Amino acid sequence: MEKRQQEKIQKFEEFVDSRLKPDLVRAIGERDKVFEQQKIFVDLRRNIENLEKNSVTSLRTLVNLGSEVYVQADVPDTQRIFVDVGLGFHVEFTWSEALNFISLREEKIARQIEEYTLQIASIKTQIKLVYEGIRELMELPAEKPPPQRIF
Amino acid sequence: MVSPRGEVTPFASLFPVDEAHKAVKRVEEKIAEKQKEMDHLKEFIADNNSIINLVSKLPEELHHDIMVPFGKAAFFPGRLIHTNEFVVLLGEGYYAERTSKQTADILKRRGKALDSQVESLKANIKDLKAEASFFDTTASEAAEGLVEIREDYVDEDLGEEHFESAFQGKGESPGLNEKKHMVEEDDEYTRLMARLDELEREELAAENDDESIEDDPVANGALEDGNEQKEQSNTIESDTVNSEHFQNAISGDLLLYQTHSMQRKPQEQEKIEDVTAEALCNKYQSDLSLKDEQNRTGSTIQPLPKAENLSSKSSTHETKRHLHNEKASVLPEGKIEAMSSATQPVHMQSARPPSNSSKTEASQSGFDSSKAFTGSIVERSTDVLTAKSATLPPSDSQSKPSRPVSRFKMQRR
Numbered sequence: 001m002e003k004r005q006q007e008k009i010q011k012f013e014e015f016v017d018s019r020l021k022p023d024l025v026r027a028i029g030e031r032d033k034v035f036e037q038q039k040i041f042v043d044l045r046r047n048i049e050n051l052e053k054n055s056v057t058s059l060r061t062l063v064n065l066g067s068e069v070y071v072q073a074d075v076p077d078t079q080r081i082f083v084d085v086g087l088g089f090h091v092e093f094t095w096s097e098a099l100n101f102i103s104l105r106e107e108k109i110a111r112q113i114e115e116y117t118l119q120i121a122s123i124k125t126q127i128k129l130v131y132e133g134i135r136e137l138m139e140l141p142a143e144k145p146p147p148q149r150i151f
Numbered sequence: 152m153v154s155p156r157g158e159v160t161p162f163a164s165l166f167p168v169d170e171a172h173k174a175v176k177r178v179e180e181k182i183a184e185k186q187k188e189m190d191h192l193k194e195f196i197a198d199n200n201s202i203i204n205l206v207s208k209l210p211e212e213l214h215h216d217i218m219v220p221f222g223k224a225a226f227f228p229g230r231l232i233h234t235n236e237f238v239v240l241l242g243e244g245y246y247a248e249r250t251s252k253q254t255a256d257i258l259k260r261r262g263k264a265l266d267s268q269v270e271s272l273k274a275n276i277k278d279l280k281a282e283a284s285f286f287d288t289t290a291s292e293a294a295e296g297l298v299e300i301r302e303d304y305v306d307e308d309l310g311e312e313h314f315e316s317a318f319q320g321k322g323e324s325p326g327l328n329e330k331k332h333m334v335e336e337d338d339e340y341t342r343l344m345a346r347l348d349e350l351e352r353e354e355l356a357a358e359n360d361d362e363s364i365e366d367d368p369v370a371n372g373a374l375e376d377g378n379e380q381k382e383q384s385n386t387i388e389s390d391t392v393n394s395e396h397f398q399n400a401i402s403g404d405l406l407l408y409q410t411h412s413m414q415r416k417p418q419e420q421e422k423i424e425d426v427t428a429e430a431l432c433n434k435y436q437s438d439l440s441l442k443d444e445q446n447r448t449g450s451t452i453q454p455l456p457k458a459e460n461l462s463s464k465s466s467t468h469e470t471k472r473h474l475h476n477e478k479a480s481v482l483p484e485g486k487i488e489a490m491s492s493a494t495q496p497v498h499m500q501s502a503r504p505p506s507n508s509s510k511t512e513a514s515q516s517g518f519d520s521s522k523a524f525t526g527s528i529v530e531r532s533t534d535v536l537t538a539k540s541a542t543l544p545p546s547d548s549q550s551k552p553s554r555p556v557s558r559f560k561m562q563r564r
Contacts, residue, residue: 040222044222044223047222059219059227059229061219063217063220065237067202067258068240069202069238070239070246071231071233072232072233073217074214075219076229080228081226083225084224084225
């Protein structure tokens with residue numbers, strides 16, 4: 001009896017350690033990636049709004065070549081902007097089109113974040129549940145024979 | 152004659168096979184880790200090179216049409232202008248405006264730093280690989296059921312009874328110590344030394360010496376290439392010369408003891424000799440041997456006959472060390488290395504090449520200076536090896552005093 005319970009407890013713990021916890025870590029990692037995307041698009045939207053507000057038509061900026069080496073670059077026309085729409089495709093937008101796209105994109109990203117948050121919560125619940133089960137398994141037999149409480 | 156005191160230890164009891172395998176696995180993991188680091192660095196270097204290339208090519212045109220990144224997800228069509236002006240990060244948030252050439256120089260310097268990192272990493276990996284192969288061979292040898300045979304060398308034709316009694320008295324403690332040392336044994340070194348012994352045995356077959364093939368306590372983990380090479384060179388040396396060197400070194404050592412004691416009153420001399428022997432037997436009395444060394448340096452070399460007298464005077468209760476002295480002085484052809492096997496494990500290593508006819512110091516005095524030096528080098532190879540293993544400090548301290556003495560002594564003549 002005791003032995004079977006021990007085995008069960010061990011099984012549960014193994015499940016938590018080898019399945020649930022890695023899952024949790026992975027889900028959190030995925031969510032962080034989506035958060036990053038969200039930040040990129042929020043920045044882009046703010047930048048475009050800035051350009052609009054200041055009615056900038058030409059732009060001079062520094063381009064990073066890598067290894068922190070910068071070169072000046074000139075943008076003669078800022079009206080047309082190429083935005084990454086995913087899978088390596090870039091679409092040429094005007095500012096208003098771009099803002100439209102960005103808001104759609106942000107919505108989708110928000111949904112994704114929601115999804116991942118739910119997933120993470122459910123994994124956490126499962127972990128809690130299994131732990132609770134383990135506790136019950138350990139405590140109940142311990143209470144039945146009070147004089148034998150040696151461990 | 153082979154003494155009955157030899158002991159046989161199965162290799163597997165010293166190095167359990169699975170333990171060795173575990174060690175191999177661990178080291179291999181480390182290697183993989185380093186390899187990853189190395190790949191990372193290599194990537195950096197490739198990036199750096201391509202940027203150098205780019206920077207030096209940009210000024211060839213007045214402007215380049217590019218897509219100018221605007222944030223991470225957007226671009227503007229645009230062009231690079233002022234293609235000979237670069238802003239380079241110097242570090243800590245400081246930037247400098249440089250020309251293309253100056254920028255390329257900066258990048259090249261960075262590349263050099265990366266190269267040196269790669270070099271050190273390579274050396275690191277090489278070390279680890281050597282370690283892994285060492286563990287591997289150890290494991291396979293243990294699995295094959297290799298045994299270690301250990302017996303003390305006894306010289307039969309000189310004062311055998313004396314010797315044996317002294318031997319039995321003294322033989323115990325070194326044996327114990329060695330057992331401790333064996334744990335860190337290096338089998339490769341052992342093989343080398345075994346080969347050495349073999350060669351010498353062939354040569355000395357006529358003399359009918361018996362030999363002690365001792366496995367030496369050696370550096371534990373990393374077997375340094377340098378050591379290996381040194382040892383190999385030793386083996387390459389002709390055996391006779393080699394053993395002669397050993398003898399030179401050792402007999403010089405002995406003579407020093409004698410001459411040193413000669414200058415003192417008999418009782419004092421006895422005492423000192425006891426002390427030295429103790430110091431050499433006892434691994435922990437390095438300070439004593441230091442004292443001896445000081446004495447020795449002060450002593451002058453005496454002609455041989457006197458030494459004989461002295462040694463004959465010495466009472467039988469004196470340590471084996473003394474007996475050796477006696478031997479060395481009384482019988483020019485005596486084999487000196489016998490002493491080393493009994494008293495001190497470390498000496499054993501150096502002196503192990505069993506002697507053919509050992510010339511006395513007196514007869515050698517003409518030619519030894521260079522050879523003496525070689526002898527000391529031979530000693531040092533073991534010395535270095537023992538020093539390598541951090542776990543063998545006692546033997547280290549013991550062997551140290553003996554080395555300088557012999558060298559000093561020989562150079563002096």
